[in-house]
Structure formats: structure tokens, C-alpha cells
Amino acid sequence: MTLRVALVDDEPLIRRGLAAVVGSEPDMAVVGEAGDGTGVLDLVGRTSPDVVLMDVRMPRVDGIAATRALVRAGSAARVLVLTTFANDDHVFEALAAGADGFLLKRSSPEEVLHGIRTVARGESLLFPDAVRELARRHARSTGSTGDPGLDRLTPREQEVLRLMAAGLSNAEMADRLVVGVETVRSHVAAVLAKTGARDRTQAVVLAYRSGFMPV
Amino acid sequence: MTLRVALVDDEPLIRRGLAAVVGSEPDMAVVGEAGDGTGVLDLVGRTSPDVVLMDVRMPRVDGIAATRALVRAGSAARVLVLTTFANDDHVFEALAAGADGFLLKRSSPEEVLHGIRTVARGESLLFPDAVRELARRHARSTGSTGDPGLDRLTPREQEVLRLMAAGLSNAEMADRLVVGVETVRSHVAAVLAKTGARDRTQAVVLAYRSGFMPV
DNA sequence: CCGCTGCTCCCCCGCGCGGGGGATCCGCCT
DNA sequence: AGGCGGATCCCCCGCGCGGGGGAGCAGCGG
The missing domain is CATH 3.40.50.2300 (Response regulator)
Incomplete structure (x- = not known):
């Protein structure tokens, strides 16, 4: 057979x-x-x-x-x-x-x-x-936050994460998105909070490692 | 033939x-x-x-x-x-x-x-x-720096870039490498200078996009 | 109608980060 | 012997970033 x-x-x-x-x-x-x-x-x-x-x-x-x-x-x-x-x-x-x-x-x-x-x-x-x-x-998901949860980001937050992962500063993102820097800061803060990243660098790492950003 | x-x-x-x-x-x-x-x-x-x-x-x-x-x-x-x-x-x-x-x-x-x-x-x-x-x-390079040049980094600098691209802060890297924070700062500065990155985030982006960091 | 969510903008504050200097030690090559 | 690059540590300074608040407005669904 x-x-x-x-x-x-x-x-x-x-x-x-x-x-x-x-x-x-x-x-x-x-x-x-x-x-x-x-x-x-x-x-x-x-x-x-x-x-x-x-x-x-x-x-x-x-x-x-x-x-x-x-x-x-x-x-x-x-x-x-x-x-x-x-x-x-x-x-x-x-x-x-x-x-x-x-x-x-x-x-x-x-x-x-x-x-x-x-x-x-x-x-x-x-x-x-x-x-x-x-x-x-x-073990991590039963205890605390859970998974990265990049899909739980709102469209705007995903856009911001994408720009962050392209190496743009807050000011550059604000310019690109035609909004105020304060708005970008809010989105960045939301991204960090939702992903559990401590700073933008960790968020970018997450974006690449999770496949959210193409390599 | x-x-x-x-x-x-x-x-x-x-x-x-x-x-x-x-x-x-x-x-x-x-x-x-x-x-x-x-x-x-x-x-x-x-x-x-x-x-x-x-x-x-x-x-x-x-x-x-x-x-x-x-x-x-x-x-x-x-x-x-x-x-x-x-x-x-x-x-x-x-x-x-x-x-x-x-x-x-x-x-x-x-x-x-x-x-x-x-x-x-x-x-x-x-x-x-x-x-x-x-x-x-x-067109872009004739105006500015040129290639990424990740292979021009010294072993120690490559190590630092790897840790940066893992999301570690300068203090954490110093702890991991068992050196002072000032030393890490020097290495980070060298990495930024050699790669042309403006900040650690751009260096991390470069590390992933160039294939230096595995995804 | 009201509540919720997403997007937008604003304030203050502390700190990590990056730029620009310099210094010492070691090992290697000339 | 001298030079040179790598690794280590130190100083000051300015600014971007992140935390913690708040607030207004649109759209959507109960």
C-alpha cells in the first residue's frame, strides 16, 4: 500500500x-x-x-x-x-x-x-x-495581558504602528497623516498600551517579529 | 557542450x-x-x-x-x-x-x-x-550617505544592535553585557553613525529589513 | 435618546536617549 | 617605538519620548 x-x-x-x-x-x-x-x-x-x-x-x-x-x-x-x-x-x-x-x-x-x-x-x-x-x-496568556494582539489595534493605530516600524518620528508621522503631533502621541500611547510594549522600539520589534511588517 | x-x-x-x-x-x-x-x-x-x-x-x-x-x-x-x-x-x-x-x-x-x-x-x-x-x-544616495553597511560594524557593535533589535534599553544592555551604561551608549552611537540611522528605532528597522535580524 | 468607541487635540512632568566632547587600556600591525 | 582601531568609562546639554491626566466631536448600536 x-x-x-x-x-x-x-x-x-x-x-x-x-x-x-x-x-x-x-x-x-x-x-x-x-x-x-x-x-x-x-x-x-x-x-x-x-x-x-x-x-x-x-x-x-x-x-x-x-x-x-x-x-x-x-x-x-x-x-x-x-x-x-x-x-x-x-x-x-x-x-x-x-x-x-x-x-x-x-x-x-x-x-x-x-x-x-x-x-x-x-x-x-x-x-x-x-x-x-x-x-x-x-503561561503568559493565562496570567496577564495575553497575546500581542496587533489585530486589536484600530485602523489608525495600525497605520501609526506601520509608520513607526518604518522609522518615522512622531513629528514625521503627524506630517504624513496630516494631524497634530499630540494626536500621534495618543495613537502611539494606545499602541504601546495594547501591545504591552514599553517603548516604540519594542513595538517595532513586535511588528516585525509577528509578521505585521513585511521583511 | x-x-x-x-x-x-x-x-x-x-x-x-x-x-x-x-x-x-x-x-x-x-x-x-x-x-x-x-x-x-x-x-x-x-x-x-x-x-x-x-x-x-x-x-x-x-x-x-x-x-x-x-x-x-x-x-x-x-x-x-x-x-x-x-x-x-x-x-x-x-x-x-x-x-x-x-x-x-x-x-x-x-x-x-x-x-x-x-x-x-x-x-x-x-x-x-x-x-x-x-x-x-x-537618486537618493547621490544626495546623502549611501549603503547601510551593517557588516562594517565591529563584533561588539553588532552584538549591541542585536540587543537593540530585541527591544532592550541601554541600561538592560549594559546589564546583559556586564559593562557600564556609558559603554553601551558609545556603542549605540557608533551603530547609529555607521548605519546612518537617526535613532535606535531606525537602526532596528534597518536590522530587520536587511536580514541582519531573523524574523 | 444615550452610551460606547474611534479620532482628534491639549497640558504638565520626568527621564531616557542622542550629540559632542574626552580619556584610558589593550592588542595588533607597521 | 609608534600608530591605530576596538572596548571601556566619563562629562554636559537639549530634546524627543512616554506617563498621566482631560476634552470635544463624529458615528454606531442598544
Whole structure:
């Protein structure tokens, strides 16, 4: 009985690499591929894979949403999520969405194959680092403020954070937004209060680390 | 006459994908692979490739430094740099280092092959977006300072920048580094002077945008 | 109608930060 | 021997920033 694998990644090179790795195994076969999450539900329905290798970051419909859709549809396919960093925010969202495991993109072919077999057996695959991070966040959220909560910022506050993360001073932001400096100061204060950052530097760090700002 | 190609990328999957793409062409052959820039000079010397596909972001020695080393050594190999974003800072550094062209990581296999043939013919390969960005920066730099120059920072200054980009205050950094606050202030001032940043926030922005800090 | 939220602007105050100086010690290279 | 860059510590000074208040106005929903 061969293991049926579907590949969902927007980078053709990664798909080729995965296909080469999976295809080199006698008991595995690539039964379908997709470049984003839009047609995943359909793809899985047509090809009934045992394991779906799913990239988190994709245009249009990302891996998180696609995973959620699969789980809601009652699919039997196991989802192995591909991510760049082990402590990425996406990891935890994907966990909540119903992913069965994670693979770092810089994984070796052996690790990829091991990951596929692991989730195919019904086990879950997690990184020690990621689990530790999860525990850390849980402990922090039960006690105090909670998550960064960048989405709890109002549109204006998000705009201000974006400008802050571009390196602008309060005066420059006021100029850009055509408002008074006092107004900017209020927004900055709100951003700091909501994010728990002590100063603008920490807020900027948060903006980049959380993926709020593109790198 | 077959085109000899060498692959330098720290992600095994990307290497596999490129190898599959290149290997599928009858007139191309992968003659060597490396996981970082440390052994590139040696690799090129041994395998004498026509084209080197080089990732910009790698541990230890990155693609920029490796490209610079190749050019300085008078190698005849053409360098095709792999990058994630077309307007990445690395693109311009790589240009200055002597790269012959750029490929986006999300390129299709056809684009990869076309890129290899293009640089092999001695032409250069650039993205319209990248060229426009280059023109924009040139216009801006002729008036002011120039490049970020994060690699011109001393080890201690780099350490300080890393801590700054983690959100630490001067006092916290002094505590962490077991030195006086005045010392930290000196290092911070040096970082700002060398990078052209106006304040610590801009330095942190630079650290993330340039890839100096992992996201 | 009233309350809530978001956006706008204002005051005072303390402190961390950044600019501009200088000084000492060490190790390396010439 | 002398020079030089790196790391360490010190001074004064001005200003932007952040904390803690308050207030008016629009829109939206109970």
C-alpha cells in the first residue's frame, strides 16, 4: 500500500524538491499539487491523499485557512504544515486550525520523509522549540495581558504602528497623516498600551517579529 | 557542450528542486552542491561550473560574500543569485559584489532555466522592479550617505544592535553585557553613525529589513 | 435618546536617549 | 617605538519620548 501525498506550495521549486524527495521513495507517490489554498478542498476530494504537505504562507488562501477548511469538511487527510521558522506565529494558528505536524522548510529530505510517515501513522510532529514557545505563551496568556494582539489595534493605530516600524518620528508621522503631533502621541500611547510594549522600539520589534511588517 | 551548473543553498529542498529542474534538461548538468558559502571557492575550483545558482541568505558565509570571493578570485563562473524578494536589500549588495543576475525563489522551472541560459550567454538578468528600485536608491544616495553597511560594524557593535533589535534599553544592555551604561551608549552611537540611522528605532528597522535580524 | 468607541487635540512632568566632547587600556600591525 | 582601531568609562546639554491626566466631536448600536 503506497502513501498518497499532495503538495500545496506557491513556490514551484519547493514543490519540485518535495516531489523529488517523495517520488524517490518506493512506497510513496505524489497524487496532486496546488499553488495556493483555493483548490485544496477540491484537490483532496479528487485525489484522496493520505498526507497533505501544506505551506503556511501562500497568496489568496493561506495554509491555515486551507487546513481549517479541510478539517471542517471532515477530510481524512493528515496535514503537515511547512513553515520557515519553528517559533512562527503561524505554527500556533495552524495547530488551532487542525494541522497534524510541522516541517521546517530547511529540513533535510530524510526529515521530510520521516515527517510524512509520522503523521501518516496518526502521530503528531512538533518541534521542541515550538512546544516550549507554546507553553510559554500559554503561561503568559493565562496570567496577564495575553497575546500581542496587533489585530486589536484600530485602523489608525495600525497605520501609526506601520509608520513607526518604518522609522518615522512622531513629528514625521503627524506630517504624513496630516494631524497634530499630540494626536500621534495618543495613537502611539494606545499602541504601546495594547501591545504591552514599553517603548516604540519594542513595538517595532513586535511588528516585525509577528509578521505585521513585511521583511 | 553541456552547461555546467553548481548549486549553493542552505535549504536541501530548494537544492533538490533546482537539481530536478536542471537535471531534466539534456544540455545541463549539476556538477556540484554546497549548503553555505564556506566552500564555494573550492567547489568552483574543483568543478568549474559555467553558472553558480547562489542563495543570498545562508548561515556562516552568505551569498554576497561568496560572490565577492568568486569575483576576486577571478573565477569565470557566472553567478545567478536566488532571493525571496525582488526589492530586497541583498539584491543591490549582490549587484555590487559582482552577481550577473537574480532569480526569485518563487520562480517557475521555466524561468529558472531561462535565467541560467541568459547569464551563461554573458547577459545579465534583472527584474524591472529591482531596476526601478535601484534607480530610486541611486537618486537618493547621490544626495546623502549611501549603503547601510551593517557588516562594517565591529563584533561588539553588532552584538549591541542585536540587543537593540530585541527591544532592550541601554541600561538592560549594559546589564546583559556586564559593562557600564556609558559603554553601551558609545556603542549605540557608533551603530547609529555607521548605519546612518537617526535613532535606535531606525537602526532596528534597518536590522530587520536587511536580514541582519531573523524574523 | 444615550452610551460606547474611534479620532482628534491639549497640558504638565520626568527621564531616557542622542550629540559632542574626552580619556584610558589593550592588542595588533607597521 | 609608534600608530591605530576596538572596548571601556566619563562629562554636559537639549530634546524627543512616554506617563498621566482631560476634552470635544463624529458615528454606531442598544
